Amino acid sequence: xxxxxxxxxxxxxxxxVLYWFVFxxxxxxxxxxxxxxxxxxxxxADWRFLxxxxxxxxxxxxMGISIAGAKKEKTQKHLLWAGVAFNIAxxxxxxxxxxxxxxxxxxxNFFGSHANPSSLKLLLPLGISFFTFQTLxxxxxxxxxxxxxSRNLLAFSAYxxxxxxxxxxxxxxxxxxxxxxxxxxTFDQNMAIDGLRQMLWGLFAKIVLxxxxxxxxxxxxxxxxxxxxxxxxxxxxLSTIQVYFDFAGYSNIAIGTSKLFGMRLMKNFDTPFFSTxxxxxxxxxxxxxxxxxxxxxxxxxSFVLRKRKKKGLILSIMITFxxxxxxxxxxxxxxxxxxxxxxxxxxxxxxxxxxKSSLGGSTKIxxxxxxxxxxxxxxxxxxxxxxxxxxxxxxxxxxxLSHVFSPSFxxxxxxxxxxxxxxxxxxxxxxxxxTRDKDxxxxxxxxxxxxxxxxxxxxxxxxxLAFEKDPNAFIYLQF
Amino acid sequence: MKSFLGKxxxxxxxxxxxxxxxxxxxxxxxxxxxxxxxxxxxPKASSLILGSSRAAQGLKPGTINKKLGRxxxxxxxxxxxxxxxxxxxxxxxxxITQKLKQGSKDGIFIISVTPWTFTxxxxxxxxxxxxxxEVKRKLYVGNLSSSSTNPNLEYLWKYWHNKFSVFEYAFKYxxxxxxxxxxxxxxxxxxxxxxxxxxxxxxxxxxxAEFTETAKHVKWSNTxxxxxxxxxxxxxxxxEVYFVRMPVSKDxxxxxxxxxxxxxxQMKITADRYNIHYINFIHESGKYKTTDVHHLxxxxxxxxxxxxxxxxxxYRNNQP
Numbered sequence: 001x002x003x004x005x006x007x008x009x010x011x012x013x014x015x016x017v018l019y020w021f022v023f024x025x026x027x028x029x030x031x032x033x034x035x036x037x038x039x040x041x042x043x044x045a046d047w048r049f050l051x052x053x054x055x056x057x058x059x060x061x062x063m064g065i066s067i068a069g070a071k072k073e074k075t076q077k078h079l080l081w082a083g084v085a086f087n088i089a090x091x092x093x094x095x096x097x098x099x100x101x102x103x104x105x106x107x108x109n110f111f112g113s114h115a116n117p118s119s120l121k122l123l124l125p126l127g128i129s130f131f132t133f134q135t136l137x138x139x140x141x142x143x144x145x146x147x148x149x150s151r152n153l154l155a156f157s158a159y160x161x162x163x164x165x166x167x168x169x170x171x172x173x174x175x176x177x178x179x180x181x182x183x184x185x186t187f188d189q190n191m192a193i194d195g196l197r198q199m200l201w202g203l204f205a206k207i208v209l210x211x212x213x214x215x216x217x218x219x220x221x222x223x224x225x226x227x228x229x230x231x232x233x234x235x236x237x238l239s240t241i242q243v244y245f246d247f248a249g250y251s252n253i254a255i256g257t258s259k260l261f262g263m264r265l266m267k268n269f270d271t272p273f274f275s276t277x278x279x280x281x282x283x284x285x286x287x288x289x290x291x292x293x294x295x296x297x298x299x300x301x302s303f304v305l306r307k308r309k310k311k312g313l314i315l316s317i318m319i320t321f322x323x324x325x326x327x328x329x330x331x332x333x334x335x336x337x338x339x340x341x342x343x344x345x346x347x348x349x350x351x352x353x354x355x356k357s358s359l360g361g362s363t364k365i366x367x368x369x370x371x372x373x374x375x376x377x378x379x380x381x382x383x384x385x386x387x388x389x390x391x392x393x394x395x396x397x398x399x400x401l402s403h404v405f406s407p408s409f410x411x412x413x414x415x416x417x418x419x420x421x422x423x424x425x426x427x428x429x430x431x432x433x434x435t436r437d438k439d440x441x442x443x444x445x446x447x448x449x450x451x452x453x454x455x456x457x458x459x460x461x462x463x464x465l466a467f468e469k470d471p472n473a474f475i476y477l478q479f
Numbered sequence: 480m481k482s483f484l485g486k487x488x489x490x491x492x493x494x495x496x497x498x499x500x501x502x503x504x505x506x507x508x509x510x511x512x513x514x515x516x517x518x519x520x521x522p523k524a525s526s527l528i529l530g531s532s533r534a535a536q537g538l539k540p541g542t543i544n545k546k547l548g549r550x551x552x553x554x555x556x557x558x559x560x561x562x563x564x565x566x567x568x569x570x571x572x573x574x575i576t577q578k579l580k581q582g583s584k585d586g587i588f589i590i591s592v593t594p595w596t597f598t599x600x601x602x603x604x605x606x607x608x609x610x611x612x613e614v615k616r617k618l619y620v621g622n623l624s625s626s627s628t629n630p631n632l633e634y635l636w637k638y639w640h641n642k643f644s645v646f647e648y649a650f651k652y653x654x655x656x657x658x659x660x661x662x663x664x665x666x667x668x669x670x671x672x673x674x675x676x677x678x679x680x681x682x683x684x685x686x687x688a689e690f691t692e693t694a695k696h697v698k699w700s701n702t703x704x705x706x707x708x709x710x711x712x713x714x715x716x717x718x719e720v721y722f723v724r725m726p727v728s729k730d731x732x733x734x735x736x737x738x739x740x741x742x743x744x745q746m747k748i749t750a751d752r753y754n755i756h757y758i759n760f761i762h763e764s765g766k767y768k769t770t771d772v773h774h775l776x777x778x779x780x781x782x783x784x785x786x787x788x789x790x791x792x793x794y795r796n797n798q799p
Contacts, residue, residue, distance in 0.1 A: 020480065189483045196487070420647070456490065461497045465642035 001044040002167075003253040004207055006469065011041065016260055020187055027184035031158045034181075034261070038163035042126070045167060049125035052090070057160040059086060060135040064149035064156075067142050076143055083139040091132045094125050099330030127167040129327055131160055133292055138174040140296055147175050155181045164257040168250055170268045170288035177263075185262030195259025197442035197456070202252025204459050208466040209424060210245035216417050217242050221390050224400050229409030232400060238418070240379070240386040241425060244273065247286070252440055271436045273429070274367075276374035277353070278344040281382065289327065293320050313349050318342040333388040333397065340385045504645055506630045510662045511645045515560055515619070516638075517662045520629035525583035526555035526718065528666070529575065529710075530591025531566070533725040534559035537775040538589065539784040540665040546788035547587070547795075555587055557666030560620055566596045567703045568611050570621030572710050577626045579717060586718025587791070590710070591725055592746055594739035597704055598697035606702045669777055670770055679770065686772035687730050694738040711753050719795070722750055722757040723787060727773040729765035758790045 001007045015037045023033040043050055063083040070076040138159075141147045150156040158181050165172055220227055220235030227235070251268035258265045268288050275281035282290045298320040305312030318339070325338020367375065384401065391397045415422070435441040442459075444452060509517040526549065528538045535557060544554045558578050565571050579586070603610040613620065619638045625631065641647070661669045714720050724746070727735075735742065743759065750757035760783065767779035775783060 187480050187483075189480070192483055193486065420643070420650075453490075453493075457493055457497060460490070460494045461501075464494065464498060465501075468640070469637060 001041055003250060003257070004203065004211075004467075004472070006467075007044065011037075011044075012257065012260075019261055027182065028154060030185055030261075031154045031181060034158045034162060035154065038158070038161040038166060041163035042161060042166055046126045049128075052094075052125050052128070053131065053161055053166070054157075056087070056090070056131060056135055057157045058153075059083075060138060060160070061150065061153055061156045063139060064142050065151065067139060068149045080139055080143040084136060087132050087136050087139075091128055094128055096326075096330045103332075130169045130171055131166060133171045133289070133327075134174075135160060137171070137292055137296060141174060147178070150174070150178050150182070152182055162258075162263075164254040164261075164263075165265060168247075168254070169286075170251060170254065170266050171292050172265055172288065176266065180263050188262060191259050191262065191264075194439075194443065195256040198252050198256030198259065198440045200256075200456060200459055200463065201440050201442045202249045202254075202256060203463045204249070205245045205252065205428070206249030207463050207468075209421070209428060210242055210249055211466065211468065211472045212421050212424075213238055213242040213245065214472055216421070217390065219417070221400070224403060227403075228411045228413065229404050229406040230411050230413035232404045233409060234413045234415075234418070236383045236387060236400075236404060237379075239390050240383040243386055243389055244269075245428075256440075267439065271432050273379055274375060274433065274436060275378060276371055277348060277378065278341065278381075279348055279353075281378060282341070289324065293324055297323060310349055314346055317345045317349065321345075328389075332394055333391060336394055336397070337385050337388040340388075344381060501645070502630055502632075502635070505635070508645075509629060510664075511648045512635070512639055513641065513644060514660055514662060514668065515564070516631065516634055517664065518558060518560075518666055519619075519623060519626045519631045519634050521556065521627060521664060521666070523578055523580040523627045524556045524558075525553055525580045526586040526588065527575065527578065528555060528557040528559055528589045528591070529565070529571075530559040530589075531593060531596050532559070532561040532668070533593060533727070533773055533775070534589075534591030534723075535561065535666070535668040536670055536770075537725050537780045537783055538591065538723075538787065539667045539780050541663075541667065542781060542784035543589075543788045543791070544665075546785065547791060549587075553585060554665070555589070557668070559591060559666075562595055563616075564613055564618040564620040566598075566611070566613055567707045567710065568613060569608050569706060570611075570613050570618065572706050572713070573621035574626060575710060576713065577621075577623075583717050586714070588714040588718055588720045589723055589787070589791075590714075590720065591723050593724070594699075594735055594742040595693075595697070597700055597707070597742075599700040599703065601696050601698050603700075606700050608702050608706075611703075667780075670774065671777065672770055674768070674770065674776060682771040683728055683730060683769075687734065690731065690734060690772065694734065699739075708749070708753075711749075711755070715753065720753070720755050721791065721794070722746055722755055724757075724759045724761045725773075725775065726760040726763045726765075726767050726779075726783065728769050728771075731773045732761055732764035735761075756790075756794050758787060760786070 001011060015033070018037075019030060019033055023029040039050065042053065060083065063079065063086075067076050067079045067083070070079055138147075142149050150159070155178065159172070159174060159177050160166075162172075162177075162181075217235055217239045220231060221239070224232060224235070248269040255265045255268070266288050268286060270284040270287065272281050272285040275284055298316055301319060302313055302316040305316055308315070321338040321342035322335055323338070324341070325334040325336070328334040328337065387397050387400060388394075391400065431441045435444065438444075442455070444455075505512055509520045528534055528540060528543075538557060538559070540555050540557050543549075547555075549555060558575070559565060565574070599606060599611060608614060612618075619634060623631065623633050623637075625633070661671070663669060711720055724743070726732075743761065746757055746759075749755075767782060768776040769779065770776050
C-alpha cells in the first residue's frame with residue numbers, strides 16, 4: 001500500500017475514525033491503534049521484513065535505556081558504539097552486501113582473477129534506510145544527553161513504525177516526535193484541515209505532475225541514443241523536476257496524513273529550487289536527511305578536522321556527501337551524485353560563504369536578475385547530479401551528457417510530449433514562489449472562501465482524473 | 480470534529496458532483512474518451528465487422544449499410560479494434576459473443592483477416608493461449624462485464640488511462656489541430672492526420688522497420704486458428720460470414736508475402752471448408768492511399784467499403 005493507491009484511501013479513513021472515535025480514551029490506546037495500523041500498513045506493502053522492524057524497535061529501545069543507565073562514560077561509549085555497529089551492520093547487510101561483494105569481484109577481475117559475481121541477491125527491506133537512521137540518531141542523542149531514553153515501549157514502537165513515515169521518511173527526530181506520541185492527542189480541527197490540504201498538494205505533485213512526467217523522462221532516457229541533444233537536455237531538466245515532485249509530493253502526503261492524527265512531522269522540502277547556492281539548497285532539500293547528516297556526521301567530523309581549517313572543512317563536506325550519496329543506494333552512481341554535490345560546495349568554502357540565502361523567506365514579488373541567474377545556474381548544476389538517479393552506471397551518465405552537448409543541441413526539442421505538462425509545471429512553481437513563506441502552498445487562510453474552495457476542488461478534481469488504478473511507485477521507496 | 484466532518488463531507492460531495500458532470504459529458508460524447516471506448520457503449524448488434532485496426536479504419540459501416548439497405552435493427556457496426564486487443568483468440572471470441580444481439584439470425588459478419596492476427600511470440604513454445612499478449616495483459620477486449628452500457632463505468636475505471644482526454648480534445652479543437660482520430664457511433668475509426676507525402680513516407684519507413692523486426696519474433700499460432708474456427712462456427716449460426724483481406728501499401732504486401740507465404744492459401748482452404756466467400760483485396764495493395772504502411776486513408780476507406788458492399792450484394796444475390 002502506498003500513499004497514491006486506492007487501498008490507502010480506504011485504510012486512512014478507517015484508521016482515522018477508529019483513532020478519534022474508538023481508541024481515543026488515552027494516549028496508550030491511541031498508540032496501540034497506531035502500532036497495529038502501522039504493522040498492517042507495512043505488511044500490506046511488504047510483510048517479509050516486519051520482524052526486522054520489530055527487532056530494530058526492541059533493540060534500540062533497550063539500548064537507549066542501557067546507554068542512559070550506564071554509570072561510567074566509557075561504558076556509555078561502548079554501548080553507543082555497539083548500538084551504532086548493530087544498526088549499521090543490519091543496514092549494511094541488507095542494503096550494501098551485494099554492492100560490496102560485486103565491487104570486490106570486479107576488482108579481482110580487473111587484476112586478472114576470474115571470480116564470479118554473487119548469486120545471492122538480497123532483498124531490500126522497505127524503509128530500512130529511513131528507520132535505521134532514525135534510531136541511530138536516537139541513540140546518539142541519548143549519549144549526548146540531548147534526550148532521555150523512552151521508557152514507554154509502546155510509544156517507542158510507534159515512533160519506529162509510525163505508518164506515515166515508515167517507508168520513506170521524513171527521518172524524524174526522537175526529540176520532537178516522542179513527546180508528541182507519549183501524551184494523549186486531542187483533535188485539532190485546524191491541524192486536521194491543514195493536513196488534508198497538505199495531502200492534496202502532495203497528491204497533486206505526485207499523481208498529476210510526477211507520474212505524468214515519468215513516462216516522458218523514462219522515454220528520453222531509454223532512447224537517449226536516438227534523441228537530439230536539445231531533447232536530452234530537456235530530459236535532464238525534467239528528470240530533476242520529476243524527482244522533486246515525486247519525493248516532495250510523498251513528503252507532503254506523509255506530513256499531511258500525520259496531522260490528521262494530531263502529530264507533526266518535520267518539514268522535508270522548502271522550495272529547494274529557489275536556492276541560490278548549494279548550501280542553501282541542502283538546507284531545503286530532503287531536510288530530514290541533510291539535517292541528520294549535518295548533526296551526526298558533518299559537525300563531529302569538522303570538529304575533529306578543525307585544525308586543518310578549510311581543508312578540514314572540505315574533507316568533512318566530501319565525506320558527508322559521499323555518505324549522502326551512498327545512503328541513497330548501493331551503486332557507484334549515487335556515490336558520484338554525492339561527490340558532485342560535495343564538489344559544488346568547494347567554491348563556497350574557499351570564499352567562506354557557506355551561508356543560507358534569505359531568498360526563500362523574503363516577500364519580494366520577483367527575484368533580482370542576479371538571484372534568478374544563480375537559481376537557474378544552480379538548477380542546471382543539480383540536474384547534472386540528478387541524472388545519476390536515472391542511469392544504471394556512471395558510463396551511461398557520461399554518454400548521456402556527451403550527447404546533450406552535441407551539435408543537435410541546437411535543434412528544436414520535441415515538445416509534443418510535454419505540451420500539456422509544461423504549463424502545469426510553470427503554474428506549480430509560480431504558486432510555490434508566491435507561497436514560499438508557508439509550510440505548503442495550500443495554506444492560504446485569509447483568502448475569500450470561493451477562492452480557497454475553488455482551488456481545493458480544481459486540484460482535487462485534477463488529482464481524481466490523474467489517479468491510476470495501478471499507481472506508480474515513489475522513487476524514494478527504493479532507498 | 481463535527482465541523483471538520485461536515486466540511487469534509489461537503490468537499491467530497493462537491494467533488495463527486497464535478498466528477499458526475501464530467502461523466503455526463505462522456506455520456507453524451509463517448510468518442511472523447513479514447514479510440515475504442517465508444518464501442519463498449521453502443522447497443523448490441525446483429526451484424527459485425529471484425530478484425531484489427533485495418534478493418535477499424537478501413538471499413539465504413541455507414542457505406543455498407545446504405546448499399547445493403549440495412550435498417551436500424553439489422554445494421555452492421557464496426558467492432559474491430561487493433562492488433563493487440565482484437566487479435567484472434569479467447570478474448571476476442573468472448574467479446575464477440577457479448578456484443579452480438581441475443582437470438583439474432585440474419586446477421587452479416589465481415590471478418591478482416593491479416594496474417595499478424597494469427598501469430599504469437601516465438602517464445603510461446605507451447606502456443607498456450609494464456610501466454611497471448613492480450614490475455615496476459617488483460618486488455619479491455621473480452622474483459623468487461625458489458626460491451627454495451629453507456630456510460631461504461633467498468634471501462635472508465637479500469638481502462639481509461641488519459642482521463643484528461645476531454646480537455647485535450649477541447650484544446651485541440653480550439654487551436655484547430657489537424658491530427659484528430661475520431662470514433663464514430665457505427666464504430667468506424669476516422670483518422671484525420673497529415674497526409675503530406677514526406678510525412679507519410681516517413682511513417683511507412685518507421686512502421687516497416689517495426690513490422691520487419693516483429694516478423695522475426697512471431698510464428699503462426701494453431702491456437703489462434705482454433706479460436707478463428709470457433710468464431711466462425713459461432714457466427715455462422717447467426718448469419719452469413721465473409722472473409723476480407725484489406726489492401727495495404729506495396730511494401731507491407733511484399734513483407735507479408737515474404738514472411739507468411741501460405742496465408743492466402745490457408746484462408747481459401749478455410750473459406751471453402753466453411754462455405755464462406757473470401758474477398759481478397761491484397762492484390763490491389765498500393766492502389767489506395769494509406770496513412771501509413773497498412774491503414775487506409777479515409778477516402779480510400781470509402782472506396783473499399785463500396786467495393787466490398789458490391790461484392791457482398793453480388794454474393795447475396797447469387798446464392799445457390
